[in-house]
Amino acid sequence: MKYFFKLLKLLLNQRGIKENNEVLSVILNRKSCRKFSKKKVTEDIIEKVLLAGASTPSTVNLQTWSFFPFNDESWYKKFNSHIPFGGKAAIIICADLKRLEVIDPVFKEYPYFFYTLSVMNASLAAMNMAIAIEGMGLKSIMLSHTGRTGLVDYDYLKEKLSLPDLVFPLTTIAFGYPEKAVLFSPPKYDKEVIIHRDGFYQLNEKKVKDWFEDMDFVCNLAGKEKITEKFKNYLKILPRAEEELANAFKKISG
Numbered sequence: 001m002k003y004f005f006k007l008l009k010l011l012l013n014q015r016g017i018k019e020n021n022e023v024l025s026v027i028l029n030r031k032s033c034r035k036f037s038k039k040k041v042t043e044d045i046i047e048k049v050l051l052a053g054a055s056t057p058s059t060v061n062l063q064t065w066s067f068f069p070f071n072d073e074s075w076y077k078k079f080n081s082h083i084p085f086g087g088k089a090a091i092i093i094c095a096d097l098k099r100l101e102v103i104d105p106v107f108k109e110y111p112y113f114f115y116t117l118s119v120m121n122a123s124l125a126a127m128n129m130a131i132a133i134e135g136m137g138l139k140s141i142m143l144s145h146t147g148r149t150g151l152v153d154y155d156y157l158k159e160k161l162s163l164p165d166l167v168f169p170l171t172t173i174a175f176g177y178p179e180k181a182v183l184f185s186p187p188k189y190d191k192e193v194i195i196h197r198d199g200f201y202q203l204n205e206k207k208v209k210d211w212f213e214d215m216d217f218v219c220n221l222a223g224k225e226k227i228t229e230k231f232k233n234y235l236k237i238l239p240r241a242e243e244e245l246a247n248a249f250k251k252i253s254g
């Protein structure tokens with residue numbers, strides 16, 4: 001019986017959200033896509049996605065990002081593998097403090113602040129691109145691990161993309177046309193867990209555990225590893241990734 005209710009809850013949560021405002025509708029109905037069709041993505045679309053990234057707001061308009069666009073051929077040439085999930089285009093997004101060195105190297109005295117700032121701005125650019133992709137009728141998925149595409153493969157991407165110090169690969173947005181409609185995304189937290197309306201932090205542990213249980217249920221259903229198993233697998237690669245990032249971070253202060 002519990003299984004039935006969980007399934008029902010899951011299915012009800014997957015209903016498309018009806019919203020008259022087109023932008024809001026795109027945002028509320030976005031779902032990561034893990035199977036793209038063979039249909040090519042035109043260079044024109046890739047350019048528009050890049051423009052969306054470059055139009056993102058940023059701290060003091062510093063635009064602390066760099067983008068590396070690929071189609072499936074150029075990706076294959078560079079990485080000797082296909083874009084994950086059969087994506088037909090991809091953009092690698094980096095946090096970039098290199099240009100700031102030219103303008104005012106004083107930022108090196110405040111590495112935590114400026115590193116965070118660059119990551120925040122570049123992440124916002126990534127999201128702007130995801131929304132642009134979705135708005136043009138394509139689908140996307142952001143990657144930081146699958147296919148050595150981001151944060152966990154700092155040294156690999158640094159070498160592949162000839163990244164100077166002060167440029168940090170964060171994520172790849174892979175995109176294309178979905179092979180079939182994406183009907184499913186994993187459950188989100190109950191709003192009460194993430195929105196603190198009374199002006200102070202309140203943790204509803206029961207609801208956090210409920211979400212965790214729902215995620216396990218979904219992973220089971222999809223035949224995928226549970227979050228805790230995923231963490232265990234991550235632990236195998238994290239010591240190396242952590243060291244690479246720590247070394248990269250140290251280079252900010254020189």
Ligand SMILES: Cc1cc2nc3c(=O)[nH]c(=O)nc-3n(C[C@H](O)[C@H](O)[C@H](O)COP(=O)(O)O)c2cc1C
Nearest residue numbers: 030031032033141142143144145146171184185186
């Ligand atoms: C920065 C970032 C990195 C991600 N990395 C991966 C990844 O390496 N592999 C993967 O399959 N999904 C990855 N995802 C997708 C998440 O798993 C997905 O966004 C999450 O499960 C929520 O699903 P939804 O996007 O459909 O709402 C990533 C998402 C983000 C934002």
